Amino acid sequence: MAKQTCLMIGGSGMAGGWINNFTTNFSDRIEIVGLADVSTDVLTAQGEALGLSNSQLFTDFNEACATVKADFCGIAVPPQFHSPAAIAAMENGMPVICEKPIADTLDAAKAMVRTSQKTGLPCAIIQNYRYADNKQELIRIRDEGRLGRLQHIVGRYACDYRRYLSWGRAWRHDMDFGLLFEGSVHHLDMLRFLSGGDCETLIGFGWNPEWSSFQHYSSGFYMMRMDNGVHTSYEGNSSSAGIVNCWNHEHYRAEFEEGAVEIAGGNQMTIHRVGGETEVYEAPAIPYQAHQHLFDEFLNWLDGGEPSDTRVEDNIKSFVLVIAAMETTLDGQPKQITDYLSDLEI
Numbered sequence: 001m002a003k004q005t006c007l008m009i010g011g012s013g014m015a016g017g018w019i020n021n022f023t024t025n026f027s028d029r030i031e032i033v034g035l036a037d038v039s040t041d042v043l044t045a046q047g048e049a050l051g052l053s054n055s056q057l058f059t060d061f062n063e064a065c066a067t068v069k070a071d072f073c074g075i076a077v078p079p080q081f082h083s084p085a086a087i088a089a090m091e092n093g094m095p096v097i098c099e100k101p102i103a104d105t106l107d108a109a110k111a112m113v114r115t116s117q118k119t120g121l122p123c124a125i126i127q128n129y130r131y132a133d134n135k136q137e138l139i140r141i142r143d144e145g146r147l148g149r150l151q152h153i154v155g156r157y158a159c160d161y162r163r164y165l166s167w168g169r170a171w172r173h174d175m176d177f178g179l180l181f182e183g184s185v186h187h188l189d190m191l192r193f194l195s196g197g198d199c200e201t202l203i204g205f206g207w208n209p210e211w212s213s214f215q216h217y218s219s220g221f222y223m224m225r226m227d228n229g230v231h232t233s234y235e236g237n238s239s240s241a242g243i244v245n246c247w248n249h250e251h252y253r254a255e256f257e258e259g260a261v262e263i264a265g266g267n268q269m270t271i272h273r274v275g276g277e278t279e280v281y282e283a284p285a286i287p288y289q290a291h292q293h294l295f296d297e298f299l300n301w302l303d304g305g306e307p308s309d310t311r312v313e314d315n316i317k318s319f320v321l322v323i324a325a326m327e328t329t330l331d332g333q334p335k336q337i338t339d340y341l342s343d344l345e346i
């Protein structure tokens with residue numbers, strides 16, 4: 001496996017986590033050869049840590065994409081920059097791996113899909129929560145039919161972000177539909193992943209409690225009917241004050257023909273069967289968790305392996321759920337998901 005060179009767009013926050021992951025876990029497979037960030041402080045600090053010269057550091061990602069000839073481009077900046085950065089990278093011949101959400105609008109996300117299709121270059125999106133032991137075990141329970149057929153799944157996310165800036169950055173508290181774009185994009189993708197179906201119809205509500213630290217809706221209820229007959233429902237709450245199910249501790253309950261499975265924090269699987277003892281066990285460990293799985297999968301794709309499961313052509317079917325949830329929140333009408341994607345060849 002040859003070492004892949006990387007142009008990294010973003011240097012701190014989540015991007016700092018990526019760089020740390022690359023240097024800690026992928027030093028034999030990834031070499032960062034260029035870095036773009038609007039903050040010169042970030043560029044200086046990361047440039048020094050990575051041993052990059054001034055000619056490898058950029059404040060403008062367009063200039064970086066036109067200048068650096070890397071084997072791929074990693075993007076972990078705020079959502080409104082994903083699509084322009086990804087398009088600039090692909091237009092300059094670089095495959096892309098990009099943080100969720102795909103983009104800030106459906107049009108911008110579709111432009112990424114079309115650019116990936118036009119250039120024939122891989123474009124993968126991060127969906128780190130899929131790659132956890134308990135989620136993968138739930139998939140095995142479903143696929144092997146251990147509890148018969150799946151009827152419905154209930155998902156719950158609840159974080160105590162009642163204090164301003166408690167969710168990392170001001171922009172998350174100030175943006176429109178922060179719950180949906182920054183939070184639910186993970187959970188609606190997870191419900192799609194766990195159910196094994198794509199969403200046909202989505203409906204729901206959103207609101208902002210008076211004591212919220214958010215400018216816009218912090219909370220919502222959404223329901224989906226999937227195309228394989230499974231139904232899902234979702235409670236999202238970034239103003240949680242009681243039972244918290246925050247990141248990596250979201251609660252999912254899957255109702256099967258012969259029992260119900262509950263997962264939340266840790267790797268504990270809990271299976272309830274009417275009239276039987278509750279069964280509790282640790283999910284078997286998967287080789288790579290979260291981002292590490294996605295980086296490994298993407299590098300394998302670049303080396304001629306299978307495309308990433310969360311490639312942009314597929315993951316837009318999760319991102320569109322955020323758009324549909326936003327629209328049903330505004331007009332109270334059920335949304336047919338095929339209406340949103342009919343102009344794409346996916």
Ligand SMILES: NC(=O)c1ccc[n+]([C@@H]2O[C@H](COP(=O)([O-])OP(=O)(O)OC[C@H]3O[C@@H](n4cnc5c(N)ncnc54)[C@H](O)[C@@H]3O)[C@@H](O)[C@H]2O)c1
Nearest residue numbers: 010011012013014015037038039076077078079081099100
């Ligand atoms: N997968 C996850 O679990 C997870 C968790 C947190 C954040 N994220 C995602 O990561 C992305 C970044 O979020 P964050 O909280 O790290 O953001 P952030 O505000 O900390 O920004 C990250 C970096 O991007 C730089 N930046 C901002 N605008 C830029 C631009 N136009 N060009 C170049 N650099 C720019 C910033 O200076 C910073 O160094 C978002 O898409 C977010 O949704 C994902």
